[in-house]
Amino acid sequence: MTALLLALGSSLAYGCADFLGGLGxxxxxxxxxxxxxxxxxxxxxxxxxxxxGASFSAGAVGWGAASGAASAVAFVLLYRTLAIGPMNVLSPVTALVSAALPVAVGLLQGEHLGTAAVLGLPLALAAVVLVSAGPGTGAARPSRTALLLAFGAGAAIALQLVFLHQAPNDSGVAPLIVGRAVSSAVTLAAAGLLRHRLGSERPAYAMSAAAGVLDSVANLLFLLAARSGSLTAVAVITALYPAGTVLLARTVLGERIHRTQILGLATAAAAVTLLALG
Incomplete structure (x- = not known):
């Protein structure tokens, strides 16, 4: 139950962070x-x-650094994906992709799926098709570029979570600190190389900082959840984060949700629930 609550908290924090980052x-x-x-x-x-506390052992530093590199890629791809929009389509696609790899890693490490989880896997694939298939009249249609970015962002998020899970359980927040230092350095280097393409527009400082703070909280809750539960269950519960993003996008931006997308979101929720129960 502790792992479940921590994973749900991580999911909520990720969803809010993604919305603010994409909007910014x-x-x-x-x-x-x-x-x-x-x-x-x-x-x-x-x-x-x-x-x-933090213990900077070789394992904590190594896996933390790998997580940070994946996090830098995830930040850029995800925020660019959500900036293109529509958020209510792309965020669920990213989430389902981000859940698939941790599930595979968990199974390879000896975790077992029950009957419910076995039923949940094909449902997850069906949800991807429904959510991204293309809405009808009056709803936003995601571009091919946006969908590719969403898949790339999901893969990067998955790697970040898997690498965090591999860090020693007694390392405290060391993997998070190392990872964030690496992601900051990678981002700074990329910005330096692309400085002539960044434009002169000022970023939304408060919104961007809030997104970073929430992302950090989400990472911490995920790490604590993964240490007290199975990676497979924790990853798919965390993948519920689009619920927060979609709700905010509909409330703040007025994004419409087509019936096919609603069915896809419902299917995604059912799939994640079955995977968690399994």
């Missing part, structure tokens, strides 16, 4: 948003160090 990336180049979000995340994790 509409005001300026995505790298400008990430340049604020990543250091804000690092600041939160440094503040948690005295509270939760």
């Amino acid at each position: 990336s509409r005001k300026a180049h995505v790298l400008r948003t990430v340049l604020i979000a990543a250091p804000a995340s690092l600041a939160v994790e440094l503040l948690l160090w005295p509270v939760l």
Whole structure:
């Protein structure tokens, strides 16, 4: 139950962070948003160090660094994906992709799926088709580029979570600190190389920083959940995060949801639930 609650909290924090990050990336180049979000995340994790402790062993540093590199890619791809929109289609697609790889890793590590989870896997694939198949009149249709970015973002998020899970259980927040330091450095280097393409638009500072803080909270809750439960269950429960993104997108931006997409979202929720129960 503890792992379930932590995973649900992680899901909610990820959903809110994605919405703010995607919205902020509409005001300026995505790298400008990430340049604020990543250091804000690092600041939160440094503040948690005295509270939760950190052991910088070789495993914690290595897996943390790998997670940070994946996180930098995930930040850029995800925020760019959500900036293109529509959020209510692309966020669920990203989530389902991000759940698939951790499930595979969990199974390879000896975790077993029950009957419910076995039923949930094909439902998840069906949900991807329904959510991204293309809405009818009056609803936004995602472009091929946006869908490819969504799949790439999902894969990067999955790698980030898998790498975090591999870090030693007694390492505290060390993997998070190392990972965020690496992602900040990678983002800074990318921004330096692409500085002439970043434009002159100022990013939404408060929105970008809030996205970074929420992402850090989400990572912490996921790490704690994965340490107290199975990776397979925790990953798919965390993949419920589009619920927050879609709700905010509909409330704040007025994005419409077609009946096919509603069916896809319902199927996605059923799939994630079955995987968690399994």
